[in-house]
Amino acid sequence: MHAGGLIPSEVHQPKDPGTEEAFMRAIVFEDWQKFPILKDVEVPTPGPGEVLLKVAGAGACHSDVAIYNFEKDTRGAVPPSFTLGHENSGWVEELGDGVTGVRPGDACLVYGPIGCGRCKACSRGQDTYCENAASMPYLGVGLGRDGGMAEYVTVPVRNLVPLGDADPIAAAPLADAGLTPYHAIKQALPHLNGGGKYALVIGLGGLGQIAVQILKALTGATVIATDTKEEAMRTAEAAGAITVPGGDGQAERIRELTGGRGVDAAFDFVGVAPTIKTAAAVMARQSKLTIVGIAGGSYEWSFFTTPYESQLTNTYWGTIEDLHEVVDMYKAGQITPEIERFSLDDGLEAYRRLEAGQLSGRAVIVPHGF
Incomplete structure (x- = not known):
């Protein structure tokens, strides 16, 4: 039995040295502003220091939608073509040269960012802030380098976080949807x-949703959560949050809940101008507002309207150390991602539903059967 208590069904076997090329299915971003396609590609071979991972789950993220909808010259765009998927988990299938510390069958979560490995940021496990990112051939797994929306993916062994007996399919979104809010909250x-x-x-x-769970687990703070979707707010309430619906009077209601003082820390997971404005309007003195959503909104700062010593900052993803801590919380039952499972054949439908706002949980593509 594989780690995680699951036995993935076989679909395609990885190729052995000296044999003819083997193929697998993958969801590929092929061209700018074009919807991805499901196609056959070669099963990759792990290089030195890498492993071949049999994909257990790959989370579909709004960042993927941004990737394939970008225009060619957009700042931050990642050139095609490559297999999507930067939220990945799986079982170690094959070891590249020089790999130690893992064994075939081990269940792992994948730290997606890949930096140069030499600069100060990379040395502390913060590949997202790599000082040499401009000279790198890719930003990470599923970000220029082939990702996990496939039956197999190669990953540097350094980027593997052990899952032990925890379910790797449900864990897949933690690589971004868990890591990103965790890093932002940890800083605050x-x-x-x-x-x-x-x-x-x-x-x-x-x-x-995972941010609410992390805040309840790590702090004694009263958690206020806001959204325009009723179902999303009910889910947050079940996790212990007090909810305020979006719309007229939103900021006033949030301030009322704090006795008029304002909030000590705010986390904007949208990042459009109206949400930043709402957050800024409810900040207390000596508070911290973190913009996590990458929607490109802006905010006009003023000395006379900003609470004294309040901070406005942003974060991007997190460190590999953070991801180890996220996995610890997951294994302890403190984080429970809400997921909806899709087969690889239905993966494109998952992206269509994601674009249409028709998913209540995180879509996780499961290439080898549920």
């Missing part, structure tokens, strides 16, 4: 230490 914890603190979560999609 000094603002939430002590009694009588308030935290605000704006946007209750995959990241926002």
Whole structure:
């Protein structure tokens, strides 16, 4: 039995050295502003320091939609073509040269970012802030380098986080939807230490829902959550949040819940101008507002309207150390991602539903059977 208590059904066997090429199915971003396609590609071979991972689950993220909808010259665009999927988990299938510390069958979560491995940021496990990113051939697994929306994927062994007996399919979204809010919240914890603190979560999609769970587990703060979707707010309430619907009077209602003082830490998982404006309007003195959503919204700062010593910052993804801690929380039952499983054949439908806003949980593509 494989780690995680699951026995994935065989679809395609990886190729052995000296044999003819083997193929697998993959969801591929082929061209700018074109919907991805499901096609046959070669099963990859792990290079030195890499493993071949049999994919257990791959989360479909709004970032993927942005990737294939970008225009060619958009800042931050990642050139095609490559297999999508930067939220990945799986079982070690084959070891590349020099790989130690893992065995075939081990269940692992994948840290997606890949930096140069030499700069200060990479040395502390923060590949997202690699100082040499401009000279790298890709940003990470599923971000220029072939990702996990396939039956197999190659990954540097350094990027594997052991899952033990935990379910790897349900864990897949934690590689981004868990790691990103965890890093943002961890940076803001000094603002939430002590009694009588308030935290605000704006946007209750995959990241926002896990953010509520992390805040309840790591702090004693009263968690306020806001969204325009009734179902999303009910889910956040079940996790312990007090909810405020979006719309007229939203900021006023949030301030009322804090006794007029404002929140000590806010996390905007949308990042459009109106959500940033709402968050800024409810900040307390000496508070911290973190913009996590990459929607490109802007905010006009003023000394006379900004609470004294309040901070406005942004974060991007997180460190590999953070991901180890996220997995610890998952294994302890403190984080439970809400997922909807799709076969690889139905993966394109998952992206269509994601674009249409028709998913209640994180879509996870399961290439080798549920």
